[in-house]
Amino acid sequence: MKKDIILCGVGGQGILSIATVIGYAAVDSGLYLKQAEVHGMSQRGGDVQSHFRISDKEIFSDLIPFGGADMILSVEPMESLRYLPYLSKNGWVITNDKPFNNIVNYPETEDVYKQIKKLDNHILINADDIAKEIGSPRSMNMVMIGAASSFLGIEFDKLIEGIKFIFGRKGEEMVNLNVKALEAGKAFAEKFNK
Amino acid sequence: MEKLLLLGDEAIAQGAIDAGMSGIYGYPGTPSTEIIEYVQRSKTAQERNIHRKWSANEKTAAEAALGMSYAGKRSMCTMKHVGLNVAADCFMNSAITGANGGTIVTVADDPSMHSSQNEQDSRIYGKFAMIPIFEPSNQQECYDMTFHAFEISEKYQIPIMMRLTTRLSHSRSGVATKDMIAENELKLPEDKRQFVLLPAIARRRYKMLLDNQVKFETESENSPFNKFIGGSDKSKGIIACGIAYNYLMENYTDSTCPFPVLKVSQYPLPRKMVEKITSECKEILVLEEGAPMIEEMLKGYLGDCLNIRGRLDGTLPRDGELNPNLVLQAINGEKVEMNLIPEEVKGRPPQFCKGCGHIDAYNAIKEVMADYGDGHVLSDIGCYTLAALPPFQSINSCVDMGASITMAKGAADSGLFPVIATIGDSTFTHSGMTGLLDAVIEGTNIVVMILDNSTTGMTGGQDSHALDRLVSICEGLGVEKDHITRVNPIKQNHEALVELIRKEIAYNGVSVIIPTRECMQTLKRKLKKK
Numbered sequence: 270m271k272k273d274i275i276l277c278g279v280g281g282q283g284i285l286s287i288a289t290v291i292g293y294a295a296v297d298s299g300l301y302l303k304q305a306e307v308h309g310m311s312q313r314g315g316d317v318q319s320h321f322r323i324s325d326k327e328i329f330s331d332l333i334p335f336g337g338a339d340m341i342l343s344v345e346p347m348e349s350l351r352y353l354p355y356l357s358k359n360g361w362v363i364t365n366d367k368p369f370n371n372i373v374n375y376p377e378t379e380d381v382y383k384q385i386k387k388l389d390n391h392i393l394i395n396a397d398d399i400a401k402e403i404g405s406p407r408s409m410n411m412v413m414i415g416a417a418s419s420f421l422g423i424e425f426d427k428l429i430e431g432i433k434f435i436f437g438r439k440g441e442e443m444v445n446l447n448v449k450a451l452e453a454g455k456a457f458a459e460k461f462n463k
Numbered sequence: 464m465e466k467l468l469l470l471g472d473e474a475i476a477q478g479a480i481d482a483g484m485s486g487i488y489g490y491p492g493t494p495s496t497e498i499i500e501y502v503q504r505s506k507t508a509q510e511r512n513i514h515r516k517w518s519a520n521e522k523t524a525a526e527a528a529l530g531m532s533y534a535g536k537r538s539m540c541t542m543k544h545v546g547l548n549v550a551a552d553c554f555m556n557s558a559i560t561g562a563n564g565g566t567i568v569t570v571a572d573d574p575s576m577h578s579s580q581n582e583q584d585s586r587i588y589g590k591f592a593m594i595p596i597f598e599p600s601n602q603q604e605c606y607d608m609t610f611h612a613f614e615i616s617e618k619y620q621i622p623i624m625m626r627l628t629t630r631l632s633h634s635r636s637g638v639a640t641k642d643m644i645a646e647n648e649l650k651l652p653e654d655k656r657q658f659v660l661l662p663a664i665a666r667r668r669y670k671m672l673l674d675n676q677v678k679f680e681t682e683s684e685n686s687p688f689n690k691f692i693g694g695s696d697k698s699k700g701i702i703a704c705g706i707a708y709n710y711l712m713e714n715y716t717d718s719t720c721p722f723p724v725l726k727v728s729q730y731p732l733p734r735k736m737v738e739k740i741t742s743e744c745k746e747i748l749v750l751e752e753g754a755p756m757i758e759e760m761l762k763g764y765l766g767d768c769l770n771i772r773g774r775l776d777g778t779l780p781r782d783g784e785l786n787p788n789l790v791l792q793a794i795n796g797e798k799v800e801m802n803l804i805p806e807e808v809k810g811r812p813p814q815f816c817k818g819c820g821h822i823d824a825y826n827a828i829k830e831v832m833a834d835y836g837d838g839h840v841l842s843d844i845g846c847y848t849l850a851a852l853p854p855f856q857s858i859n860s861c862v863d864m865g866a867s868i869t870m871a872k873g874a875a876d877s878g879l880f881p882v883i884a885t886i887g888d889s890t891f892t893h894s895g896m897t898g899l900l901d902a903v904i905e906g907t908n909i910v911v912m913i914l915d916n917s918t919t920g921m922t923g924g925q926d927s928h929a930l931d932r933l934v935s936i937c938e939g940l941g942v943e944k945d946h947i948t949r950v951n952p953i954k955q956n957h958e959a960l961v962e963l964i965r966k967e968i969a970y971n972g973v974s975v976i977i978p979t980r981e982c983m984q985t986l987k988r989k990l991k992k993k
Contacts, residue, residue, distance in 0.1 A: 279811065280813065281816075292468065292635070296468060296637065301636075301637065302468065302635070302636060302637065303634055303635070303636045304634060304635040304636070305630055305633060305634035305635075306470075306633045306634065306635070307577070307633070308493055308494060308496070308497070308578075308633050308923070309493030309494065309577060309578030309921070309922070310493070310577070310578040310813050310921065311577070311578075311813050312813070312923075313813040313814060313815070313816060313846065313849070313921075314811075314813055314814045314815075314816070315811055315812055315813035315814070316811040320634075326716065328636070329708075329709040329710075329712040329713040329716065330709045330710050330712075330713035330786075330787045331630045331631065331634035331636075331706070331709065332630060332710070332786050332787065334713065334714075334786065334787040334788050334791075334799065335786075335788045335799050335801045336788075336799045336800055336801045336802075337787075347807065347808055347809070348811075350804060350805050350807065350808045351804060351808050353801075353802035353803065353804055353805070354801040354802055354803070354804060355801075356801075356802055371811070371814065372809060372810075372811055372812075373853070374809050375809065376807040376808075376809060380807050381807050384805045384807055
């Protein structure tokens with residue numbers, strides 16, 4: 270088992286919380302993990318990415334080779350396209366549909382969607398709306414993990430454990446809301462693929 | 464055996480704590496910042512009262528760490544690569560004084576300049592100083608090497624350089640820890656004149672350093688971190704340093720590398736191992752993150768008769784960081800097939816946070832400077848450097864910490880008028896104060912704007928030495944009281960700030976304007992805590 274995932278978005282959107290939950294679940298499942306993060310300048314509203322690798326064998330490189338990623342998991346639609354050179358032939362692009370528009374030349378949203386829809390394996394999900402619907406607008410990231418969950422090679426229960434670990438000290442309600450977000454994301458992805 | 468999930472930086476920190484370090488000193492700088500931050504969060508560090516406060520700059524940090532070594536305890540100083548330029552005076556001379564308690568200079572380089580103004584390779588500094596260098600290839604080695612480095616440091620009474628690069632500093636992986644060892648007792652050097660670099664003593668110490676080179680090389684030959692891995696295909700031999708070893712092995716996860724490989728993680732270069740691989744193989748490929756240091760050592764000027772491949776002959780790019788694909792391409796010429804980035808994807812440069820006080824400061828500067836044209840604002844290193852990008856495009860320099868004030872002085876000395884320097888509060892106490900003194904002594908006609916957000920912002924909000932001290936520092940340096948003004952950079956004060964800048968430009972002498980408003984990031988964090 271080996272999964273190479275590019276996590277991406279815009280600095281400040283909190284992609285590292287995604288890495289933390291999946292990372293906890295992976296380590297809890299006895300897998301090796303390497304996760305290269307972006308710290309520093311780009312965190313101020315620039316494009317950010319994390320190379321996230323899990324495997325049942327030793328992992329060497331902290332970076333995913335070009336053409337090697339099993340998945341691009343993005344919390345912003347245009348950003349999901351920035352890392353296409355990393356995507357493997359049968360890889361999946363799973364992305365939130367809500368643009369984060371902090372530049373003057375942001376493309377037409379429809380043009381971005383068109384590019385995403387061109388890809389054989391993609392899930393375009395309104396994660397922000399789903400998070401709002403369940404009453405936890407800040408759980409968008411957990412919706413995204415849910416949408417990716419069936420491609421991660423990690424048991425769903427382990428992801429719930431990960432959420433408990435991260436949000437446990439913020440109380441049971443917080444944990445429940447985030448688990449709900451995770452489940453909603455999963456349900457959406459299952460329907461999307463039918 | 465406990466396993467922790469740690470960044471390379473954090474593994475160094477945990478290793479240092481467990482190896483009995485008594486103090487760590489440094490100045491924040493990407494990608495080195497997380498080392499000290501980790502020690503600051505560590506319970507053990509609190510219990511042991513390990514020194515873990517930030518220093519004013521890398522030079523003061525290196526000196527304090529050397530002082531702790533002088534007193535017999537284990538110490539570390541940390542910095543980014545360009546920080547070593549600031550600390551270089553102490554660094555170079557500490558190779559001559561030698562150490563007493565074990566001491567490690569940990570430097571995190573930033574090839575590809577993700578968050579830096581150059582990509583200098585600190586190994587060259589280590590070689591220059593003639594001290595042993597450790598270059599871990601993974602997080603576990605970060606941890607283990609820290610123990611080993613302290614031991615070598617004490618065995619030969621020599622400071623050690625630990626060299627990281629961005630991808631290791633900021634990548635997380637499982638690390639197995641060892642039992643913690645006790646701190647050293649306070650113990651002054653046996654030779655009480657060891658650290659007195661008067662010429663007569665320095666000459667003697669320098670000879671000792673030269674004599675030790677052979678021993679350092681033997682340590683490298685026997686190092687658990689340097690490995691010779693045999694291979695049957697001798698058409699090529701590969702020397703892979705630090706993290707480049709991973710990029711090589713990444714291409715052989717399901718097979719064995721057919722070529723002999725020399726993994727180098729401890730310097731000086733293990734000469735015998737190098738001789739073995741160069742005599743066995745027809746061609747040598749050198750994989751190193753940063754400058755082609757080893758490649759140049761092997762080639763020299765006369766090396767064209769040897770078959771050395773690497774960054775110098777175009778087998779690998781001369782600049783930028785390596786990755787598994789570049790390495791594979793260097794081995795077999797294979798180019799990987801990959802998707803293109805659609806043209807819809809636009810660049811997304813970093814920018815000021817919403818509500819940042821720097822925005823208001825630069826709005827005022829931009830309005831005033833419209834009368835004079837682009838070219839009058841010398842700036843510095845920090846979040847406020849983002850004013851070089853649209854929509855501001857308002858600054859004309861970012862060179863090194865503190866250079867805004869001194870470059871402004873030089874430009875004013877040349878007759879440029881007006882000249883404004885913009886510098887952050889933490890950068891000012893790092894290296895701006897001495898330059899301001901130069902300007903005060905000569906009454907240079909400049910306006911210095913210390914953009915005070917009460918933190919070290921770009922690196923994530925570390926404590927600033929300047930907090931609540933800026934006015935008294937400027938007064939102490941001799942700036943006229945009437946020309947030191949603090950303002951609150953908010954929209955309502957825009958006109959007042961514009962007028963103030965105009966007034967101070969009209970004053971022939973040194974003026975200091977201090978727009979003061981807390982960083983949005985640290986403010987947010989404080990509110991969250993409440």
